[in-house]
Amino acid sequence: xxxxxxxxxxxxxxxxxxxxxxxxxxxxxxxxxxxxxxxxxxxxxxxxxxxxxxxxxxxxxxxxxxxxxxxxxxxxxxxxxxxxxxxxxxxxxxxxxxxxxxxxxxxxxxxxxxxxxxxxxxxxxxxxxxxxxxxxxxxxxxxxxxxxxxxxxxxxxxxxxxxxxxxxxxxxxxxxxxxxxxxxxxxxxxxxxxxxxxxxxxxxxxxxxxxxxxxxxxxxxxxxxxxxxxxxxxxxxxxxxxxxxxxxxxxxxxxxxxxxxxxxxxxxxxxxxxxxxxxxxxxxxxxxxxxxxxxxxxxxxxxxxxxxxxxxxxx
Amino acid sequence: xxxxxxxxxxxxxxxxxxxxxxxxxxxxxxxxxxxxxxxxxxxxxxxxxxxxxxxxxxxxxxxxxxxxxxxxxxxxxxxxxxxxxxxxxxxxxxxxxxxxxxxxxxxxxxxxxxxxxxxxxxxxxxxxxxxxxxxxxxxxxxxxxxxxxxxxxxxxxxxxxxxxxxxxxxxxxxxxxxxxxxxxxxxxxxxxxxxxxxxxxxxxxxxxxxxxxxxxxxxxxxxxxxxxxxxxxxxxxxxxxxxxxxxxxxxxxxxxxxxxxxxxxxxxxxxxxxxxxxxxxxxxxxxxxxxxxxxxxx
Numbered sequence: 034x035x036x037x038x039x040x041x042x043x044x045x046x047x048x049x050x051x052x053x054x055x056x057x058x059x060x061x062x063x064x065x066x067x068x069x070x071x072x073x074x075x076x077x078x079x080x081x082x083x084x085x086x087x088x089x090x091x092x093x094x095x096x097x098x099x100x101x102x103x104x105x106x107x108x109x110x111x112x113x114x115x116x117x118x119x120x121x122x123x124x125x126x127x128x129x130x131x132x133x134x135x136x137x138x139x140x141x142x143x144x145x146x147x148x149x150x151x152x153x154x155x156x157x158x159x160x161x162x163x164x165x166x167x168x169x170x171x172x173x174x175x176x177x178x179x180x181x182x183x184x185x186x187x188x189x190x191x192x193x194x195x196x197x198x199x200x201x202x203x204x205x206x207x208x209x210x211x212x213x214x215x216x217x218x219x220x221x222x223x224x225x226x227x228x229x230x231x232x233x234x235x236x237x238x239x240x241x242x243x244x245x246x247x248x249x250x251x252x253x254x255x256x257x258x259x260x261x262x263x264x265x266x267x268x269x270x271x272x273x274x275x276x277x278x279x280x281x282x283x284x285x286x287x288x289x290x291x292x293x294x295x296x297x298x299x300x301x302x303x304x305x306x307x308x309x310x311x312x313x314x315x316x317x318x319x320x321x322x323x324x325x326x327x328x329x330x331x332x333x334x335x336x337x338x339x340x341x342x343x344x345x346x347x348x
Numbered sequence: 349x350x351x352x353x354x355x356x357x358x359x360x361x362x363x364x365x366x367x368x369x370x371x372x373x374x375x376x377x378x379x380x381x382x383x384x385x386x387x388x389x390x391x392x393x394x395x396x397x398x399x400x401x402x403x404x405x406x407x408x409x410x411x412x413x414x415x416x417x418x419x420x421x422x423x424x425x426x427x428x429x430x431x432x433x434x435x436x437x438x439x440x441x442x443x444x445x446x447x448x449x450x451x452x453x454x455x456x457x458x459x460x461x462x463x464x465x466x467x468x469x470x471x472x473x474x475x476x477x478x479x480x481x482x483x484x485x486x487x488x489x490x491x492x493x494x495x496x497x498x499x500x501x502x503x504x505x506x507x508x509x510x511x512x513x514x515x516x517x518x519x520x521x522x523x524x525x526x527x528x529x530x531x532x533x534x535x536x537x538x539x540x541x542x543x544x545x546x547x548x549x550x551x552x553x554x555x556x557x558x559x560x561x562x563x564x565x566x567x568x569x570x571x572x573x574x575x576x577x578x579x580x581x582x583x584x585x586x587x588x589x590x591x592x593x594x595x596x597x598x599x600x601x602x603x604x605x606x607x608x609x610x611x612x613x614x615x616x617x618x619x620x621x622x623x624x625x626x627x628x629x630x631x632x633x634x635x636x637x638x639x640x641x642x643x644x645x646x
Binding site (some may be wrong): 049051057059171174178183186187192285293294321327328 | 367466480481482484485486487488489492493494495497579580581583597600601604607608611614618620621625626628629632633
């Protein structure tokens, strides 16, 4: 039963991914303007333009081009970038690696910060510390990533000079150096994600702390610390896992802005560059990669929900 | 006789006025603060053009990147334009873009969600599959795709930005309102209306909409709270409104290179944006609490 449910979600995710690829291809390919004239310049002869269109299959109908593109993508071949004429996998690969490094770093910061702050808020409910944490998360919710990032740059890169203003990770020579270059963008992403889940996990924790079995545990003399760690936390983590998975999904989209703030050479900055260059194949490739991660994160959240929720399991 | 009636009327009026005041006083404190902030922004948006010391696009009112002074409250930017005037005159642009796009999204998404939930069947299936697919593209990436697809002629136009934000939001709102509609259609009053032979539109308008107003209002508030950030993010990336329009996200990105010499040119628009969003969020949060719901902001 449970395996069937998971398999059906998986099938649904694959179908969704195909549909998304159609939307992406369609929006990127209807970019107005003559791609040939743009790439070859205004002085190009008609013959040169015609040859260029033929080489890129631009003279064929959209449906056929989509089929050609998709069969390439499934083999891992995204074609060539219009602007640089390099293989897209070569252009996108290193950027993807940088973005994954940043995302992983941010996520590793995010988990302890979320868990610790929400436990503090829940155990000091309606008292000073809870008030401080709640106000800070409310302010955090209202601050765009580009404001948080810029403020962090101003404080830690301009005033205190602990971290560099720009996160040019391609210049880093060692792992430690990479960590130093990526710290500010990772903190920015972490803050953007944590403000949601701290509020969420705090409310879950309070609900569990109010439940009868937790009171029972307290009444039979179990120390507070153990009540929280053995009863409250595990039970409130289940619904929070869903938020965390959705946060991974957010992380993948929010990374575009954060990378731009820190001039971090990841997928996000490449996407924005490619939009300015009107480089449709690169835009398609990035949008598809990002959406794939997004769909997988959502799938993961769904599956976690099924696996961990006994009610869903039997129904 | 006459006097008693009139005095009764006076007391009735008094208690009514007092009732309103005490009702306002009983509103959540956060909501009142939020409402105060929003009224202030509305006031600035409507009157800002009349009392700013300079025009937002007046170049060379001082040297580039001047420090704040009595002449330039928040200093100047790279073209010597007055930052204070630009932040103030950007208010109506940000509010206009954020609110119209959210309103448009709420109307489209709300109608789609209610009709879809009420009609059910293949229409519901198809509509919700499409909604799910559109939601499966991260919203910023979808926004950027749409902007790049619109091409250079439309780039930076207000209509395009409003359309893009509405297009990104509408499916998310549709999903929310559909869930409410699905719950409502099983109720007796909807069955009664159906038996009376009322049309789909009449049922959606008279039976479903009034009962879904709370959810739709909270959705509207939640989305409106994020819309200024969305507008600012696009401006920051250079894909939103075009210079010299004083949109705050664009100003932040324009003035960032000089953050060392003129930090106010960056932080003034950032603060304006943050306080607006805080106001919107506080107001929505209070409203949601009054309506007995929680604002889920995903």
